[in-house]
Amino acid sequence: MNLRSITLAATLCCTGFAHAAAIPEFVPDVDDSRSPCTDFNAWANTRWIQANPIPADKSRWGSLDELAEKSLTAQHAIVENARKNADRAKPGSIDQKIGWIYRAAMDEAAIERAGYEPIRKDLASIDALTTRADIVTWLQQAHARAEGRAFGFGVGADYKNAKRQIAFARQGGLGLPGPEYYSKDEYAKLRAAYVAHIAKLFELTGTPADDAQPRANLVMAMETQLAAASFLRVELRKPENQYHFVTVEQANKLTPHWDWGQFFKVMEVDAGIQAAGGFSLSQPKFFAALDTMLAQAPVAQWQAYFAFHAIDSASPALSKAFRDENFAFYGKTINGTPEQEVLWKRALGAVNGSMGQALGQLYVKEHFTPDAKVRAQQLVDNVRNALRARIENLDWMSPETKTKAVAKWQTFLPKIGYPDTWRDWSGLTVTPSSHYANLRAARAFNQRYNLAKIGQATDRYEWSMTPQTVNAYYSPSTNTINFPAAILQPPFFYATGDDAINYGGIGAVIGHEAGHGFDDQGSQFDGEGNNANWWTAEDRQRFEERANKLVVQADEYAPLPQFPDKHANGRLTLGENIGDLGGLNMAYDAMVKATAGQPDPKLDGLSRDQRFFMNWAKVWAGAIRPEAQLVRLNTDPHAPAGFRTNAAPSNMPAFAKAYGCKAGDAMVRPEDKRVIIW
Incomplete structure (x- = not known):
């Protein structure tokens, strides 16, 4: 999951979601030979990784990829239906164009005959x-x-x-x-x-x-x-x-x-x-x-x-x-x-690359309910308010900078599920018989669409990610947080599920994206999206000091035992790590407030706080091929999944309390090395 780009919205007093007696999809399968206080990721995810080897057509496999595969399966049904009915569809409709693009991409014989x-x-x-x-x-x-x-x-x-x-x-x-x-x-x-x-x-x-x-x-x-x-x-x-x-x-x-x-x-x-x-x-x-x-x-x-x-x-x-x-x-x-990858996945990739937003328009009709959007909005509101409270209670930031941070917070625009207005595809001409010609036509059409914006007003409501994408993002230039429909599913989000699991999943994602507005990059943009300094010099120095401690934590992490000298790049991954740390703290605060006064029965053998952190870990369960990991250490602004599972909780006293960890345990950072930013 990218969770990169650089958001939130309104009342933290809500009662939260209804509790389920158990979550069928949420079955903790921990490795009892390990301790959550020594290596939370290994304890929580080793058995899942062992039971879910990387497929032969993937460079990595994890909970995120599993959810993305679910989205692909749903999309596959949509494009297959479009292919079968394209000739009978309304001429020029998105159903016809998607059907033809997919049909041409599936025609291996024609592609082979064409050569180069x-x-x-x-x-x-x-x-x-x-x-x-x-x-x-x-x-x-x-x-x-x-x-x-x-x-x-x-x-x-x-x-x-x-x-x-x-x-x-x-x-x-x-x-x-x-x-x-x-x-x-x-x-x-x-x-x-x-x-x-x-x-x-x-x-x-x-x-x-x-x-x-x-x-x-x-x-x-x-x-x-x-x-x-x-x-x-x-x-x-x-x-x-x-x-x-x-x-x-x-x-x-x-x-x-x-x-x-x-x-x-x-x-x-x-x-x-x-x-x-x-x-x-x-x-x-x-x-x-x-x-x-x-x-x-x-x-x-x-x-x-x-x-x-x-x-x-x-x-x-x-x-x-x-x-x-x-x-x-x-x-x-x-x-x-x-x-x-098999042919249909490559062909589906051609559709997404050419008309991804149009495919998303068909996807949300079948796979995203209004109720899910309402419940997701409730979580966004609660986590957003938790962020404001955390800003106002910071002990390292002056009132002057706090006022400006809150002013930026007030302009956050959350977008959930899909665009309010869909793109017009009437100017795109495709055929059912020429795969490469379709790709070339779509590239040119999409470029014209984008370049036509030059000199125009910025549209804060436009999406740069499709609804069927399992991801989320923050945009510093529009100060928006964006949560496509496809990520609003288990293990991130259970529409009728337990509060703790939802806040540990999608709640932490919401906080993560909001945190990007205040990470090493996002903090250099104001609420209007301008690259402008709103910090006092002293507060900026305090921020950098805290951020540098997080850089050190990441720099120490070596994800591949066979390459012990290859470490994560703390500076490259700093924005994502700030997002993770702040996001998990925001989500935890929001959960505590949303469940205040409610009983805390154990579900699946876990207390509320344990379920919260367990779902955070489950989100990052996964493995990656060594070759791919080595490339990502140089190019990916996200730290390796194992670090993401452990880093934020290890800086939170609430985690140590939830699992009974003691000073000296690896998952309990010494106070002088513990990082609290937002």
């Missing part, structure tokens, strides 16, 4: 490039087709005026997981495998092996240059490395060989750029390096780079030889996954 024909013209256009001017023109046109190369381009709220949308040009263009993979000695074998992958794709499109290898080396050399000018992911956590507003004239001075005005005309967003007064050239160092490469790199090197990425990005939608090679590198080599 869908991109043959693209490769021919790259072969025809002869001058540096040709390179610039081709790159501009590729971005206009929503097939951009070398850098990223999109739209988002202005960091200094969040009420308006502006364009963002960002670093990009790499095929390996991050910039460090191009320089560190420990990734030399992976780099060699990547070069072999590049060469193999060239060979599949007819390049002789003797020519494919040198071309692959050219691609690797170009990406290495881009990587050298790129920020690491941990550096990108700083807002100042994400945003750099410039006018077109200022940008052109930085990149004299790349005319941004001309680029925006090709993209057909020049009027929006003018309305906004400029755009974010988010990483100037990267674009200065890219400009130098446009001026100096040989045309043949750019041709090799463009051609490889055209093939590589298309390969999952091409014939079997291309799909197999794509999976061999990205699935097996990078993540250690033994087998590809």
